[in-house]
Amino acid sequence: MKWTSFRISGRESFGIVKGDRIIDISAFFAESECPHTLVELISQPEKLAHIEKQQEAMHGAIPCKDVQFLPAIIPPNNVMAVGKNYRKHVMEMGSVADIPEAIMIFTKSSNTLVGHRGRFLYMRV
Template sequence: MKYISFLYKGENRFGVWLEEEKTVIDCSEYFQDKGESVSTLVDLIRKDCHGEVEFLMEQSEEKYRLSAEDITLISPIQRPLKNIFCVGKNYKDHAIEMGSEKDIPTSPMIFTKAPTSVANPNELLLFPSDVSSQLDYEGELAIIIGKGGKGISRQEALDHVFGYTIVNDITARDLQKKHGQFFIGKSLDQSCPMGPVILHHSAIADPHKLNIVTRINDEVRQDGSTEDLIFDIPELLSVLSKGMTLEAGDIIATGTPSGVGKGFKPPKFLKHGDKITISIEGIGSLQNEISIG
């Protein structure tokens, strides 16, 4: 099941995308009719309403069906309740391209992006040229937490996952270097395009066997697999929750494969007009164009 957030007649709504039928099931309207306060995907996740949506899908009521042509996709989670968790250098080849064999981490490297960094699929990403001259892309699989918890074990970790989406962890490399930390360089407005859908965990047999491809215009830059994660999803959830509570709706970007702009010699940073397409099998493709000026 592919969950989406979208605009319809100027209103923010959420629902299920039936891609082959080119139809959207409007869950916002359904919960409104029921008198339930479930107006966003985060509400649905936090209130554990997936079962109700399955029931709605079985009913196939025409009242809640919209044509995909009449809606505009937006980020599945418009405003995260807190910072987006990110994992640095979680693919061996990427760690090496950013330094050397010595840069391969022995424990997960965690940083965050501000909630205000989220951008929509297909949105034009605007970056002032006087802020950064070294904008880089990072295609990543992101986890959406469904059931919160603290001290989550590896064995139970996947039970805490609601679903998966795509994140582009756009990074200002020059700001990273200047400030000696990640937060500013990772948190520029529109530096976290997300979507186009959240694929429910039940639709993925194994999240550690997904291909990730990033194209800049027509050039393949990244071509990796989540099979190569240094720290897999159970390990990440176990480490993060050891002394900190994870909550429903939290977003965790799991890291990026090799092929980022900085890894080339000379570097291939993003240019004005570049089109970025990140594809993860089963989830779809996240597309954006960059405007620098």
């Protein structure tokens, strides 16, 4: 299953991507049973199993073109990242001369994450 978080008509939700449509999580559960976040859902295997069984029968999905994609999961804290962590990746980036001698670790604030098709803004130095 491909998961996404999205905003539509001012409401944030998450769901399963099926081709060019999204099945909103709310289609699978009564309001009182519906997980509030993708992280909450992932931590409940019985709810994931329920979705797995029901997803093929679902109708009324939202067209992807109608939503603003959000980061799939927004972590509560900074994201720890490792840069240029393997030789092939460094070569793909075209920076063979910059292969680090030591591991490069950096953090990324959770408010810097963007969703699919999102605009990434950066400052010129």
